[in-house]
Amino acid sequence: MKILIQLRQSIFLFSALFLLSFNIQSQSADEGAKLFKANCGSCHAIDQKVVGPALKGVHNKYDEAWLLKWIKNSQELIKSGDSKAIKAFEENNKIVMTSFTNLTDEQVKLIIAFVKSESEKAPVAEVAASANVENVETEPLPSIIIWLLVIVSILLIAVIITMKKVMSIIGSAEDLAIFNWNEINATLLIIFLVVGLGASFWEFFVHGAFTVLATPAASEHGTIYDSMFSITLALTGIVFVITQILLFWYSYRYKHDPKRKALYYPDNHKLELIWTVIPALVLTVLVVRGLQTWSSITDRKQAESAQVIEVFGQQFSWIVRYAGADNKLGPHDFRQIGVVNTVGVDPKSQTSKDDIITSELHLKLGQPVVLKFRSRDVIHSAYLPHFRVQMNVVPGLPTQFTFTPTVTTASMRKTLNDPKFDYVILCNKICGAAHYRMTTTVIVESPEEYNKWLGEQPKLVPAATTSEKVQPGETKLLTQKN
């Protein structure tokens, strides 16, 4: 009986894999591009070194069988003593390349094909790229800055070399007291106050416009967040201006004067009571408002009626899994990651059947969603600044965040007057060498667009096999985590 079940399992698995690979093969070359973007793009580019080396012409340097082994598990290849592998590893500062055991051979071949086609058309792309980015990337250091730095350093060196002379001059000048340094410093302090406050306000209006706070939040709780932020900003802003003015004004006003004697004023309980109670009251406002905001954002009841989406983090990419029509994510097991599929989800469980795995996060406008986070390796943090959403993604510890997107990508592009704008998930917890490139696009769209897009995505288990009955108890292999 047991053998029979196992046999059935393996047949089932085999057929699932076969269908999956069939699916993939039938897709066009831009599947390779997609795979490259989702799996390789955070560390590699065709023409330039990013975290890993440039991939141009890599298909000529190594044969396909070797590349397959390397991509799937480079460490194993290095350990086996392969000289090419050891050389490649050492040439790149022994940075360990992520193992892609989760990719099928066909997928890797698609990626290699994509790299090959890109390498061959690279000269054209290069011209286009250089024309494109001329003003930003290929521009050398602004020459004025170079010269400024050179001049400053020459001056410094000159000063240091002649320091002895300078010292004797300064020394004698000090004795002569040509400068009343107390006066000069006091004046500089007041100038600093005026210029500094002016610069702060200038920055606030100029650079403040770059911040997400200058654009309305794209989520429901984001507006509550923004009002809490404004209150805090107003209160602290007032305190900042008053106390800085007092500090520098007193320092200027009460500068040393030999004719004057300081006031002996060691204590005043009334004053101290005042400036204990007033901050306490202000802080009470902040605490009460803050906790109201916090509990409304983190209220777990919201999650009960929300659409479930899993965001899976791994070095250095995000994978999104939709729960499908049943709004239930299939069970997963970290041991099965890369064995049965990318995210280690049990394909036999009833709840997994309709799950959908994608590399972009699409959200339906106005639909409350609960993002459930899971990590394969280290701690990541999913940060969606425009939605005022952030949650750590911790291996072995399920976390989640519930929110409702309220502005579509299209209308945000209009508001920002930037046709290329996209919402993003950034990784915001240091996670390895390519941490700074670990990202994916978030798209908020109307229900129609969303449904259309989701319909185009392949299900985890292709429809043909879902009809197969699953024995109860088979899912026990995999632990339920959600």
Next chain:
Amino acid sequence: MSNQHLNNEDHNNHEGNDQHKQTFISKYVFSMDHKMIAKQFLITGIIMGCLGVLMSMVFRLQLAFPDTPFPFMENFMGHWAKDGRLDPSFYLALITIHGTIMVFYVLTAGLSGTFSNLLIPLQIGARDMASPLFNMLSYWFFLLSSLVLVSSLFVDGGPASSGWTIYPPLSALPTAISGSGMGMTLWLIAIILFVVSSLLGGVNYIATVINMRTLGMKMTRLPLTVWSFLLTAILGLLSFPVLLGAGLLLIFDRSFGTSFYLSDIPADLAGGIERVGGSPILFQHLFWFLGHPEVYIIILPALGITSEVLATNARKPIFGYRAMIGSMIAIAVLSFVVWGHHMFVTGMNPFLGSVFVLGTLIIAVPSAVKTFNYLATLWKGNLRLTPAMLFAIGLVSFFISGGLTGLFLGNAALDINLHDTYFVVAHFHIVMGSAAIFGMMSGIYHWYPKMFGRMMNSTLGYLHFWITFIAAYCVFFPMHFMGLAGVPRRYYAITAYDQFDVFVNMNVFITIAALIGGAAQLIFLFNFFYSIRKGKKAEQNPWESNTLEWTTPVERIHGNWPGEIPHVYRWPYDYSKPGALTDFIPQNIPDEGQTDPLEETKPPVHA
């Protein structure tokens, strides 16, 4: 009474200064004299500080010009900067070691190690520390720890690169990042040695302050510096062992296959052993249980120094002496119940988060009291704007600016969108980094005559202050706006994101300001080392200060006072007291009719 006994005995030993011959080794190297140990801490701290600052210059260049190769870098960083391009994983190594050096080696050992050692015995009226041997060991453990950390820069795979907070699993899995190999092991060894050093110092400071005060030096007559050192030592004593524990468990996870901090890690990522059942968040709790008090371990001594420098140079008593002590105690106690505010987005229970919000924002009250008391101290003073005074004023300014942004980050709701962005970088570099460095500078300029018997050049001091002050604000203030735009910290480059392109110019500006600020430290270094030999000879009490260290001779003898230790008759802040002839009255001067504390301690004579 036993105090008096001890002191008299000491006094006999040391009368006639240096009867026992001192060799070069026992005087300068294995010294047990607290003043020499203070200098050792300071100079080691300065050297480590230079290293930390240089690292920041390298990664600031990378941040400002991510696509420009700097061929000169290859000369000293070798394969980590092939063709002049900094390697992304070495960028992470640089920020990690920069953070570690600045937080532990400069602002903990360099600041508190220097001034606690120098000032505690001198200001309380003691011949030396309770245990000079412990004191010496404390320095040598610190030096050893520094050497181990520096040596980790040269090992295969590079130094630790998972951020100074070394969160596992990144720090636990060598496959996750190249720095988590040998580099991480050395980092952990260095920190363990550091904790030992810090504990040896801490018990010593506490014992000395409690047991060895001179006659008449009641706790309510202690200078605020000593109070701050005492509280700092208590904080360290209670929190550093937790870091030690956290580090040991991490060593087990890394080297012996345990799973304290690891869960759901498949065998191929974790050295062939599947890891289940631990929690990466546990490490964060343990780390921040030290990590948060640590920021007060850094800032309290700086605030203590500021209190002393402000009062002395304003020629005015510190306003609200008891309130200052009270607020420091409040800060110290509260600092143990707020560590969770570093972890609001780890998925912690929202209710627990609320508790940490409450605690965190309550700390703002004693901090506000301190600020207002500083302002009240300046009010109607007679301010001598010496370099030390300017740095102290700068500290207050930073303390306000950085303290206020803490109210954003300490509020869990607001932290959601600010956590781990440049807003955080701006916040702690202002309130903990700049403010504490300014406190340290203030202390160096103020007590330099006590350490070296000479004065630092004040004109260079002014220059140093102004360039550093302006540069520090230019570097860190704009970072708030990057944070508000959602720019994450610890990013090698932000060029992959079109929406951050607006900050290209700001990054260039910040880097130039940082380079200028860094260059200004050369002025300080020159002034510091030049003045050791060539500075103007110091007078005994150059700032006309009240505290006891200025009653010791300029020669800085072993045992501190050539004769009897002075007795104390008053608090340390009698500046510009009405009716007095001078505008200061040192603590060892009795008022008319005041009896010697020695008499007070004798049992009353019955007729």
